[in-house]
Amino acid sequence: MRIVIATPLFPPELGSPAEYVSSLAHILKSEHTVTIVTYANHFEPIEGVLIVPVSKSHTLPVRLLLYTRALIQYTRHADVLYVQRAAASGLPAILASWFTRVPVVVNYLEDEAWERLQHASFEPEHQGTFRKHRNIPGAVWSIWNVQHFVLRHAKRVLVPSTFIAQELVNNYGLHTENVHTLFTPPKKQLNLPFPTKPVPYRIFMNTRLVPWSDVATAMRASVLLAHTYPDVELVVAGDGPERYELEQSEHMREVRTHTTFLGRVSKAEELYYLRSAEVYLSTSTYAENPNILLEAFRECIPVVATNVPGLREGFEHEKSGLLIPPANAETCAQAIERIFSDTHLKQELVTGAQETLHTTFSWEAHTMRLLEIFQNRI
Amino acid sequence: MTTLGKKEQWETYCAQQLAVVTPLLINEGFVLETEQPHLEGERYVLSGPKLVLYGSRNSDNMRVVIKITDNAHEAKELEHERTMQEILRTIDFAYHTFHAPREVLFGRHEAHTFYITEYISQEKMFLEHTLEEQFFLALKALEAQEGSHATTHKHLATIRKTFEVYEAPRYIQNLARYRDEVTTLLPHTKDVHQVLTQALHMLEKNTTLLNVYSSFLTHWDFVPHNIRIHGRDIYLLDHSAIRFGNKYEGWARFMNFIMLYHPKLERALNTYVGENRSPSEYATLTLMRLYRLSELVWFYATKRAQTEGDLRVLTDARINLWTKAIEAQLTGTTLDTTVIAAYKKTRDDLRDEDEKKRQQTLH
Numbered sequence: 001m002r003i004v005i006a007t008p009l010f011p012p013e014l015g016s017p018a019e020y021v022s023s024l025a026h027i028l029k030s031e032h033t034v035t036i037v038t039y040a041n042h043f044e045p046i047e048g049v050l051i052v053p054v055s056k057s058h059t060l061p062v063r064l065l066l067y068t069r070a071l072i073q074y075t076r077h078a079d080v081l082y083v084q085r086a087a088a089s090g091l092p093a094i095l096a097s098w099f100t101r102v103p104v105v106v107n108y109l110e111d112e113a114w115e116r117l118q119h120a121s122f123e124p125e126h127q128g129t130f131r132k133h134r135n136i137p138g139a140v141w142s143i144w145n146v147q148h149f150v151l152r153h154a155k156r157v158l159v160p161s162t163f164i165a166q167e168l169v170n171n172y173g174l175h176t177e178n179v180h181t182l183f184t185p186p187k188k189q190l191n192l193p194f195p196t197k198p199v200p201y202r203i204f205m206n207t208r209l210v211p212w213s214d215v216a217t218a219m220r221a222s223v224l225l226a227h228t229y230p231d232v233e234l235v236v237a238g239d240g241p242e243r244y245e246l247e248q249s250e251h252m253r254e255v256r257t258h259t260t261f262l263g264r265v266s267k268a269e270e271l272y273y274l275r276s277a278e279v280y281l282s283t284s285t286y287a288e289n290p291n292i293l294l295e296a297f298r299e300c301i302p303v304v305a306t307n308v309p310g311l312r313e314g315f316e317h318e319k320s321g322l323l324i325p326p327a328n329a330e331t332c333a334q335a336i337e338r339i340f341s342d343t344h345l346k347q348e349l350v351t352g353a354q355e356t357l358h359t360t361f362s363w364e365a366h367t368m369r370l371l372e373i374f375q376n377r378i
Numbered sequence: 379m380t381t382l383g384k385k386e387q388w389e390t391y392c393a394q395q396l397a398v399v400t401p402l403l404i405n406e407g408f409v410l411e412t413e414q415p416h417l418e419g420e421r422y423v424l425s426g427p428k429l430v431l432y433g434s435r436n437s438d439n440m441r442v443v444i445k446i447t448d449n450a451h452e453a454k455e456l457e458h459e460r461t462m463q464e465i466l467r468t469i470d471f472a473y474h475t476f477h478a479p480r481e482v483l484f485g486r487h488e489a490h491t492f493y494i495t496e497y498i499s500q501e502k503m504f505l506e507h508t509l510e511e512q513f514f515l516a517l518k519a520l521e522a523q524e525g526s527h528a529t530t531h532k533h534l535a536t537i538r539k540t541f542e543v544y545e546a547p548r549y550i551q552n553l554a555r556y557r558d559e560v561t562t563l564l565p566h567t568k569d570v571h572q573v574l575t576q577a578l579h580m581l582e583k584n585t586t587l588l589n590v591y592s593s594f595l596t597h598w599d600f601v602p603h604n605i606r607i608h609g610r611d612i613y614l615l616d617h618s619a620i621r622f623g624n625k626y627e628g629w630a631r632f633m634n635f636i637m638l639y640h641p642k643l644e645r646a647l648n649t650y651v652g653e654n655r656s657p658s659e660y661a662t663l664t665l666m667r668l669y670r671l672s673e674l675v676w677f678y679a680t681k682r683a684q685t686e687g688d689l690r691v692l693t694d695a696r697i698n699l700w701t702k703a704i705e706a707q708l709t710g711t712t713l714d715t716t717v718i719a720a721y722k723k724t725r726d727d728l729r730d731e732d733e734k735k736r737q738q739t740l741h
Contacts, residue, residue: 011656012591012625013527014525039529040529042589042592063531190654191649191650191653193647193650194646261610263611265518266514266517266518268514272510
């Protein structure tokens with residue numbers, strides 16, 4: 001196939017689309033013709049892949065114009081135009097497709113208008129509420145509208161969970177047959193320059209400290225566990241608006257006794273703590289997709305996670321992890337205790353998670369399904 | 379100027395300045411501490427006409443760091459540092475913000491300009507942490523810098539007037555100048571000239587790589603004494619050392635420095651980049667290490683004329699050490715531990731007591 005990938009970010013830029021596109025191009029290039037169109041002044045070349053940079057030094061309207069022109073030029077003989085994110089690359093992609101008739105497939109990772117708000121530290125609500133009520137401040141109004149326009153005009157929209165697929169159908173009025181779930185493979189595995197020692201009864205979480213992460217429930221669970229396991233330790237990596245409340249407020253003092261807050265740390269440090277833990281825990285009351293669990297699957301750390309739509313798609317209860325009801329410290333503690341006390345169960349969950357990782361979340365599974373979508377077989 | 383002359387001159391300058399600024403600061407509500415480590419040791423060779431002092435605010439006894447000068451150029455630098463800090467606080471394209479000491483007071487009184495910031499206390503010095511802790515602290519601070527990449531028209535408009543922007547040509551021009559000046563200053567050390575020329579050629583051959591990783595925020599003096607660790611937060615000090623340049627410039631400075639103090643940490647960081655980032659990133663790290671090492675050789679070559687006695691011998695030992703470090707980078711090897719040990723012995727034998735005391739407070 002002749003595949004053109006339109007991405008706003010490409011290495012050396014940081015960010016998920018940059019890393020994803022680079023990995024995908026490395027995989028696809030052996031059997032397909034891959035061209036990448038990106039906003040960049042400089043880029044990391046990939047042998048066998050044509051990378052077309054559109055300079056970022058121009059003003060926004062000029063950049064969009066040049067990007068659209070590049071897409072028209074390079075998609076003339078392409079089979080598919082695969083767009084990362086709907087706004088910055090999506091709009092030029094839809095415009096280009098009107099000229100070239102090439103089908104546009106959009107990879108919707110998250111709501112870009114909401115992401116902008118989060119970056120500006122507003123973060124009034126999670127994406128689900130944002131989509132439903134559409135309280136869209138003026139600052140991101142244009143991004144939201146562009147995104148909506150692109151999603152409606154794309155031939156296919158790919159999302160990282162069936163939950164988001166349903167959300168887009170219900171709240172943004174997309175047609176069910178146009179929205180497809182394509183699970184995201186885990187990020188590149190990091191190598192640490194020193195070994196990690198396992199720490200008995202350590203529970204690890206990595207999450208933004210926002211109300212819907214419900215870290216307070218995890219903290220209460222750790223206090224309950226401490227009756228049987230005095231050395232239990234809950235390690236929380238991440239920062240956010242709830243940090244002060246959780247870490248320093250007086251009324252949380254008693255439930256804080258077995259918790260360590262790391263704040264924002266590097267991915268390497270997260271991995272270090274994850275590897276040292278006995279259990280990986282997610283107590284979120286809202287999740288868009290199961291991606292946060294994949295690192296634990298890969299590192300063979302058993303998972304306990306809340307039974308909420310985005311997360312539960314990631315695994316099967318009792319087979320590759322333990323599901324718990326949201327906001328219930330007692331059942332959370334019981335599930336963790338089962339893992340602490342039952343090595344057989346622990347091994348079973350790890351084996352199940354590895355299988356899930358291979359069958360559902362691997363790059364092989366991802367690429368195969370992506371190509372099926374490109375070839376219009378779905 | 380002889381060492382003795384320069385040192386005496388610095389001591390006289392400090393005494394005169396302290397006599398003037400002490401009542402000035404009292405008037406502003408601050409009192410100076412008795413011990414002032416940043417006036418001692420080799421500071422007289424390294425510092426410009428500016429005092430860095432410890433003190434406290436009378437109203438609440440808060441410990442502060444006071445930078446004060448009556449030199450017009452240094453005053454501009456202080457103002458510039460302050461502007462940089464303000465812009466960094468509001469920069470909207472950074473993925474991660476990093477902490478900086480809070481400003482307590484900035485002002486002028488007759489000829490003096492002063493910039494007073496809170497003192498960030500820390501339980502332990504950087505080098506007192508375990509290897510793992512040091513590694514993750516350094517990585518966190520380096521990744522925070524990498525998170526700011528100025529690429530778009532809007533980004534560049536934000537930073538252009540305040541920060542220096544370095545791309546490949548500037549690094550190459552600088553290195554060529556370092557090489558030429560070292561050749562003039564040290565005419566009898568052909569090996570140094572040769573090594574610097576090889577480093578320059580490496581950069582010239584890899585201009586594209588230098589550009590690919592340009593326009594990142596980088597602290598070009600990112601070393602343990604310019605960071606403070608409070609709880610789990612890292613504070614970057616000396617914002618005048620921030621510019622938009624190669625992503626690996628800060629890494630290079632840190633790794634070259636830490637090679638002397640904790641070689642295992644240097645190797646851990648080197649392995650981390652080698653195993654987790656692209657080959658072109660690893661190659662860029664090597665290029666920046668060559669650049670920063672060459673700069674060290676140049677720096678000590680330019681200071682050599684101001685020294686004599688033990689400090690002259692020590693300066694020569696430093697030039698020799700960093701030249702060997704460049705050779706190691708050029709051949710893809712690590713600097714021999716016996717070379718490092720021999721240098722450290724020379725350094726410890728030759729450093730005066732004041733400098734030893736000052737060093738203890740730094741890392």
